[in-house]
Structure formats: C-alpha cells, structure tokens
Amino acid sequence: MHELGLMSSAMDAVLQQARSRGAQRVHRIVLRIGALAGVEPESLRFAFDVVTRDTIAAGSTLEVDAVPARARCAACAEDFDAGTDYVFSCPRCGQLSGDLRQGRELELAQIEMS
Ligand SMILES: [Zn+2]
Numbered sequence: 001m002h003e004l005g006l007m008s009s010a011m012d013a014v015l016q017q018a019r020s021r022g023a024q025r026v027h028r029i030v031l032r033i034g035a036l037a038g039v040e041p042e043s044l045r046f047a048f049d050v051v052t053r054d055t056i057a058a059g060s061t062l063e064v065d066a067v068p069a070r071a072r073c074a075a076c077a078e079d080f081d082a083g084t085d086y087v088f089s090c091p092r093c094g095q096l097s098g099d100l101r102q103g104r105e106l107e108l109a110q111i112e113m114s
Pocket residue numbers: 073074075076077078090091092093094095
C-alpha cells in the first residue's frame with residue numbers, strides 16, 4: 001500500500017511546518033489529490049490514522065480536495081474532462097490527446113494548527 005509511504009512523507013512535511021511555527025496541535029490537513037494520482041481515499045485515511053498516531057496531529061481531520069482529470073486537445077485547444085481511463089479523446093473534434101493538464105496532483109493544500 002503506497003498510500004502509507006505518501007502519507008508518511010506528507011506528515012513529515014506537516015510536522016516540520018508545525019515545529020517551525022511553534023504549533024502545539026495540528027487540527028486539520030487538506031490534501032489536493034488528482035483523479036489520476038493513483039491514490040485510494042480509503043487507504044489514505046487508514047494511512048493517515050496510522051501516521052498521525054502519537055503525534056501532535058493525532059485526532060486531526062483529513063480533508064481530501066479531489067481534482068478532476070482535465071486534458072487539452074492539441075488540434076483545437078479545447079480543455080475537457082479527461083476521465084480516468086488514460087485515453088483522452090476530445091469531445092469537440094475527436095482527436096486523441098496526451099496533454100493532461102491536471103489530475104495527477106498529490107500535494108498538501110492547507111494545514112490548520114495552533
Ligand atoms: Zn479537439
């Protein structure tokens with residue numbers, strides 16, 4: 001389960017920020033996750049519980065900001081919803097596009113601490 005590794009590095013970053021700001025408690029963490037990031041939300045939540053245990057982030061809330069996959073057509077410059085099947089065909093002109101603009105995000109969007 002690679003979510004555990006991902007969550008563990010995310011938590012390292014969170015705790016480092018908390019330390020540098022002198023925070024005693026982390027209340028809420030928001031992660032931006034693309035539809036094609038290959039992350040399963042349920043596994044992520046499980047990993048979150050594991051890595052926050054016995055830290056100042058224990059009992060905090062994990063929020064997932066889901067980013068839909070969007071691609072751009074090279075032929076007509078249309079931006080469109082790409083879906084999650086890795087075959088992106090333009091709804092306007094039918095061209096296949098490999099130009100994924102968003103959907104692979106996996107980043108820390110927000111941390112609430114005090
Ligand atoms: Zn097109």
